Amino acid sequence: MNSRKIRFLLWSGCLGGVVLFAGDMFYYGGWGPAQLSVIPKIMAHVASWRLHLGSLTGPVGGGLELLGMLGLWFCCRRAAPRLAAVMLAGFYVRSLFIVLQHGIFGPLGFALQSCEENSGALAQMFRLNTILAKPMNVGFFVGALIWIFLVLKKRAGVPRWTIFLCPFFTSWLDHAIKYMPAPLGYPLMGGWNNIAWTVFFAVLALTYKERALDSRLGEAAESKAI
Numbered sequence: 138m139n140s141r142k143i144r145f146l147l148w149s150g151c152l153g154g155v156v157l158f159a160g161d162m163f164y165y166g167g168w169g170p171a172q173l174s175v176i177p178k179i180m181a182h183v184a185s186w187r188l189h190l191g192s193l194t195g196p197v198g199g200g201l202e203l204l205g206m207l208g209l210w211f212c213c214r215r216a217a218p219r220l221a222a223v224m225l226a227g228f229y230v231r232s233l234f235i236v237l238q239h240g241i242f243g244p245l246g247f248a249l250q251s252c253e254e255n256s257g258a259l260a261q262m263f264r265l266n267t268i269l270a271k272p273m274n275v276g277f278f279v280g281a282l283i284w285i286f287l288v289l290k291k292r293a294g295v296p297r298w299t300i301f302l303c304p305f306f307t308s309w310l311d312h313a314i315k316y317m318p319a320p321l322g323y324p325l326m327g328g329w330n331n332i333a334w335t336v337f338f339a340v341l342a343l344t345y346k347e348r349a350l351d352s353r354l355g356e357a358a359e360s361k362a363i
Contacts, residue, residue, distance in 0.1 A: 150205010
């Protein structure tokens with residue numbers, strides 16, 4: 138696949154992050170200090186149309202992110218086909234469970250509006266959210282660690298410095314964002330994970346160079362011939 142098509146896939150992943158961030162804001166968007174503890178209270182009072190739209194952004198944004206993951210695979214499949222396949226599998230597991238986790242927030246919002254605080258239904262939905270996060274995180278760590286390794290080995294066609302914008306590192310910045318004051322603290326904290334993926338895909342789309350990868354592969358072939 139040529140570089141233009143790979144960049145298109147990476148930009149699709151970037152758009153997916155934007156759509157999922159918009160979904161977060163439909164669910165519980167607002168302005169204020171970085172306090173995630175207020176999310177259930179906000180969702181208990183948002184309009185029904187926001188919960189419906191938030192749920193719809195799950196498969197749309199998740200599907201676009203899956204295209205972005207495919208772009209990551211195309212970046213390094215020629216240089217390291219086996220590792221690239223494992224990386225893609227890990228990222229796909231992560232993206233598929235993201236769709237499920239993002240989608241249940243709509244029903245969760247309706248449950249918060251209709252059920253009592255100590256409702257068994259609410260407890261089960263929060264438990265389901267926790268269960269979905271486990272395979273999602275495993276897939277993410279597998280994919281991200283392989284991606285970082287391939288970039289450091291110059292097998293992905295992007296500069297090494299881009300690893301610092303990988304969500305493996307930037308997702309931890311939410312520990313600093315929680316100290317950000319109002320009004321930006323709350324929306325940044327609530328949607329930081331999707332913001333991190335948006336920036337990541339955008340930077341890769343802007344920096345990917347197929348020629349750099351071809352040069353690296355040529356050098357490897359010459360060293361083997363010698």
